[in-house]
Amino acid sequence: MNIIVCVKHVPDTAEAEVTIDESGKDIKKDRLPFDINEWDNYALEEALLIKEKYGGKVTAITVGPKEAEETLRKCLAKGADEAVRLYDETFKGSDGYVTAKxxxxxxKNLQYDLILTGVQAADDEYAQVGVTLAEMLGIQHVSMVKKVEILEGAVRVNRELEGGLEETVEVKLPAVLTIQTGINEPRYVSIAGIRRASKKEIKVVGLDQLGLRSDEVGEQASPTIINRLFMPEVEKKVEILAGSPGEVSTQLLNILKEKGVLSL
Incomplete structure (x- = not known):
């Protein structure tokens, strides 16, 4: 089974102090660590598990600059067979729709049975690329996938719904699945895997090779444009009441009266 996994190289902001850059449309990334997008990491692991059970090949593909090869090397180290980076300077500013394009x-020129993407990317959270890609390829898709079962010429999946519910869906192959976190436990990268990955070639494909024009990519071709990025204003504050239980009770009672909660 030939599986394509679309991955993204994203900044890790979990423990970082995020600040807006001079353009007002992005965050400052020069001092942030980067890694594979969390959702894509689960998608990669699911592809590797399917390959190990049924055979075939896993190809990792990303859209991004030279630095994104770090994530592709990680995919190769974990067990992906091939890695491809799509990039041109004109790709900058592309939204989810153009990235899917x-x-x-x-x-569209590859042979594949299954395409896996993460549900969304941690940096923009568009959750558009996987489903848009499926529409462009003219194949079926299932989003928010929590379980995958390979059948003869089809795939049966559980997808996450609201309220903790799941539904079971069966679609014919080829298909696109957008993978939710928690579907598996992503493996760690081994030293041997890193050594193997360092020797593998990463194919780089540019604008002309993709058959695209510069006016078809980037911000100018994107339906979604970021006008301004800003930190939300603090509209509420926390007040900590101090003193003995009796004093705190009195203070709380007065506050509730001032706010009109109590009319005593």
Missing amino acids: ILHSFI
Whole structure:
């Protein structure tokens, strides 16, 4: 089974102090660590598990600059067979729709049974690329996937719904699945895997090779444009009441009266 996994190289902001850059449309990334997008990491692991059970090949593809090869090397170290980076300077500013268009221009010429993406990317949270890619390829898709079962010429999956519910869906192959976190336990990268990955070639494909024009990519071709990025204003504050239980009770009672909660 030939599986394509679309991955993204994203900044890790979990423990970082995020600040807005001079453009007002992005965050400052020069001092942030980067890694594979969390959702894509689960998608990669699911692809590797399927390959180990049924055989085949896993190809990791990303849209991004030279630095994104760090994530592709990680995919290779974990067990991906091939890695491809799609990039041109004109790709900058591409939204989810245009990113899907770039991926489609390359993937449409490949032989594949299954395409896996993460549900969303941690940096923009568009959750658009996987489903848009499926529409462009003219194949079925299932989003928010929590379980995958390979059948003869089809795939049966559980997808997450609201309220903790799941539904079971069966679709014919080829198909696109957007993978939710928690579907598996992503493996760690081994030293041997890192050594193997360092020797593998990462194919780089540019604008002309993809058959795209510069006016078809980037911000100018994107339906979604970021006008301004800002930190939300603090509208509420926390007041800590101090003193003995009796004093705190009195203070709380007075506050509730001032706010109109109590009319005593």
